[in-house]
Amino acid sequence: MPLLVAMIQASLPAKLKRAGHNIIEKRLGTILSIIFFTRAPRKYNFVQATLSVELWRQGCTHKLFQTLNRLGITQGLQTARAHVDNIAADHDNCLVQWKTSVESSDNRNHKKAVRRVSQTGDEGYGVCWDNVQINPHCKHQGKDKKAEFLLWALSFACNNRVPTLHLMDTTTIPACQLIPCIIPQHHDYAELKNLMVYLTMKILMQHLPVMDPMKRHVPRRKHQYSTEMCNKSEVVNLGVLEANPASTAGVIQIMQHLHAYVPEPNGQVLPILCSGDGLSVERMVHAKRARVNGESKMHRLQGLVETPQEFHKEILLLQDTVNMLYSGSSIASRGSLAHMKVFYNHRSMSTDVKQNVQHAWDLIEFTTEAYVTMFAKTILNLDTISDVPANFPSTGRMEEKVEYLRRLAEQIVDFCWLAPKKEDIRKVNASAKSSAIFPEESYGFCCCDEEKEEPMIQCCSYQCPFSWYHLACVGLDEAPTDDWFCCDDCEVDGTYIYCRCHKRKGGEMIQCALKDACRNQEWYHKSCLSDNTFPEVWYCCDECALETEHDDYVLNYTKALMWRGLNHLARRFAVRHGEGETMKSHWKMDLLEFWSSRHHKYLNIAQQFLTGVSGFLSERLRHDMTWNRVANVHGKEGANIGMDLLNEFLNNEFKDMLLRSRGRYTPKQVQRCAQMSGAFGKQIDRLITDGGLGDLVQGNGSKTRHANKKDVLDFVKEFQKDLLFVYHPGRYHRGFEEYAYSTGIKSPDLLGRKLRKTAEVMDMWKNITD
Structure with a gap:
């Protein structure tokens, strides 16, 4: 054997290297594997078996299998299928171990608390599913035989990188009390501005x-879980379920299938997250309401807590x-x-x-x-x-x-x-407080929530929730000449309604010549301005200087x-870095856009999600829904993606593999393709790459970034001569004549009533199930 290896190695160029890998060793191992396989095919077949599985995944023909098998490079097609079946038979072993670990790590009543007792992978996990649509090619079409499509559901499980099993599983707040928590406030927009x-x-x-x-x-x-968000996620592909996700009965079947993986420590169901896109979440809600009369939590599907994702x-x-x-x-x-x-x-x-x-x-x-x-x-x-x-x-x-x-x-x-006006947000809050069907139009100013013909005064804190107050409501007879603050909190928060910086600091200030009619902040710190020349009549911008009725x-x-x-x-950055609190804040702002853009389905989903993470769900689930809502398939910084996007990747890989089956969509073939897509298939790819059969070099986007x-x-x-950032009244882009973009909330009173009604429905269903 040493002589044989030396002879083969001597016949190859010793200095052949590429991309830092020694190609000689890889090719030497490949040559020796063919010799061993030819001598004892039942004993030495690891390389050939691995290649056979990879060729099966790529949909190679029977003739190619036969040819390469005779050359000693691969095994036959039937043997490859047997290997795939053996591998797929244990596809969910890892998830079963997670479930067992969670169930064994708790010895107390989960109605009181759930604890984490070790660091051996019992941090918990969640599941995700989405529909898979296959359009099979019908060879013969006619009046009674036309093309149809197959609608199934693909699911997977993902481990939690942020432990939550030590958190309480009780103490929730009614949804009606949480409406102010789901509407964006000043600190949400301040965080968005910082980002x-x-x-x-x-x-x-x-x-x-x-x-x-x-x-x-x-x-x-950085955030408190930045390190955990850089860890690689463990993904377990649960295969395809041939149930129609477009029907309530199909979604119930899907959720029953996934419910088998819900841990039950001490016989008590421990709910886990079930992620999906907006449509999947809506259908899961309907499915759980359809099973509300079930005799146990398992029959009522309460072990799965639906949560929307970021990609869709x-x-x-x-x-x-x-x-x-x-x-x-x-x-x-x-x-x-x-x-x-x-x-x-x-x-x-x-x-x-x-x-x-x-x-x-x-x-x-x-x-x-x-x-x-x-x-x-x-x-x-x-x-x-x-x-x-x-x-x-x-x-x-x-x-x-x-x-x-x-x-x-x-x-x-x-x-x-x-950003939207503060008074519009105030109107939404004020309208949501009343359960009347047709309340009077809400008022966006003052703590009295009433519109009065009285003088008003503005609080000089940029973070003040009301901004303007009636003089009588704050105990004043007339407005003071100096800066005025409505309360001690506003006086010490350090923010200021004037200048770009909105910070209370020393230094001389200058007022725009338009005064109250200024289009921006009216007063500015001179130190915050890039221009050091201040004429007697000073304007803060070109729009104010021209004082024209026409707009640019x-x-x-x-x-x-x-x-x-x-x-x-900003939204993609928060997802990529797993900034859970920032993503939650973005959902609040997106809720207003869903309303203005008439995305009523996503408006309901956003309210359910925000209500859940604000206190409607238990502490453990809130923490899960905030921090364990993304996955990192590469284990790198800034490489997190939404669960629904990961499902799209698995979905596309499964469909590509299934289409190579040339129309043979048998249940066995479907499960083979589903269970061989995803993480395990990528491991085979890496194994072949490192084993000496070629390098699969993945691009890092540097060429795209350079372009x-x-x-x-x-x-x-x-475009430097087009003056896109200089004010010139009257000009416009074709198709955008008289264009004006507004982030104002349309019908804030109606939005407040809508949020109140949805919250009441959520409380009703929770009282029924509890």
Whole structure:
């Protein structure tokens, strides 16, 4: 044997290396495996068996199996199927072990508490499912035989990376009391603004050479579970269930199948999360209500707690953006979304986002980065983006440079900031307090919730929930001349209604010449302004300076595009980094958009989700629903995705594998394809790669990033004369004449009544099941 190995090794070039891997050792092992397989095929067949399973997954023909088997490279097709059946037979062993671990880790009554006693993988888990639609090709069609499609359900389980079994499983709050908790407040928009500033800083460091050295010095965003979110998720594919998810009976069958994996420590059902897209969540709610008369929690399907996911919500919001900002008639209007699509060759992007999500995302991401970079160049008065700004602290400390970058990013975000008015949110809250069918129109100001013909005074705290008060309601006869605060909390919170920074700090301030009619913040700290020259009549912006009745509809479009784009970037960043609290905050803001865009299904789903994580569900489930709602299939930082997106990947892989079966959709073949897709198939791919049979090199997106950076540079050069960020009244993009983007809440009183009614229904069903 040593002589044989030495002879074969000597016949190969000793210095052959590629991509850091020794190809000689891999090929030597392959040659020896063929020799061993030829000598004793029943004993030495690991390499051939692995290759056979991989070829079966790729749908290779019987003739190819036969040919390669005779060459000693693989085993036969029947043997490959036997290997697949043996592997698939134990596909859920890992999940069964998780269930056993959870059940054995608790010895107390779960009505009181659930505890975690070890660190051996008993942190818990959740399941996810979605429908699978297969369109089989009908060879012979006629009046009585037409093409049909198969509708099944694919499911998987995923471990919890954030432990929650030590948290309480009782103490819940009625949904009607939680309505104020599901409506976005000032701190939600403050957090969104901070995230937008952080993302804007990253864009500027990417595209402005003078900002590039700061990449290592800008602190990364971290949260309490940042380390756990970098861990790789364990995914167990549960196969395909041939039940129709479009019917209530089919969904009940699916949930019964998944309920078998719900842990029951001490005979008590321990509910787990069951994730899905918006439609799946809605059907799960209907299925559980249809089984409300079941004799036990298992029969009532109460072991599965439905929760919506992030990917399909992202598609819905992207579609809203495309509907709002894309028009074919504006294709010749420079700077519009339609023009950018053609000018930068994003031809694959269509107005139907769900058919090409990635292409729509690429266009929105590129346009947002291009607009941010162009705006920075404009306000810094640079000839090219390679120039150094006149007021840049080139000789200063790195902390001063980072602060300069932050202030620049804040100025960019302030330019396009279009958050809803505080009084609209107040109206929603006030209307939701009453259970009357037709209450009077709610009032968005003052703590009295009443509209009176009395003088009012404004609290100078930017975080004040009411903002304006009647003088009589706060015990004043007349308004004071100095800054006034409604309470001690507002007086000490450090925020200010004036200036871009909204911070209470010393220093001289200057007022816009339009005073109360100013389109922005009216009063500004001089230290917060980039311009150091202040004439006797000073205007804060071009819009105020021109004082015209006409509007600049191109500028309105520009602000809307940047606002929508930064919102999309912020939501995807939160998902990628597993920022549970941030995702929850985004759902609150999206609830208002679902209402304004008439997405009533997602409005109900958003309210159910937010009510659950706010106190309607137990502490353990709230923590699960907040932090264990994403998966990380690569185990890298910033690589988390929604459970529904992971299901889409498994779904597509399963359908591709099944289509290679050439129409033989037998139950056995369906389960083989379902159970061999996903994580196990990827392990086979890696095994073959490392075993010496070729490298499957995966791209890291560097080429795409380089092309995007090049296009952003081209945009800055090409469109610098279009003055997209300078106020010019009367101009517009074709298809967007008189365009004005508003984030105001439509019919806030009606929204408040709708939220109240849904909350009452949730409480009713909970009282029935409890």
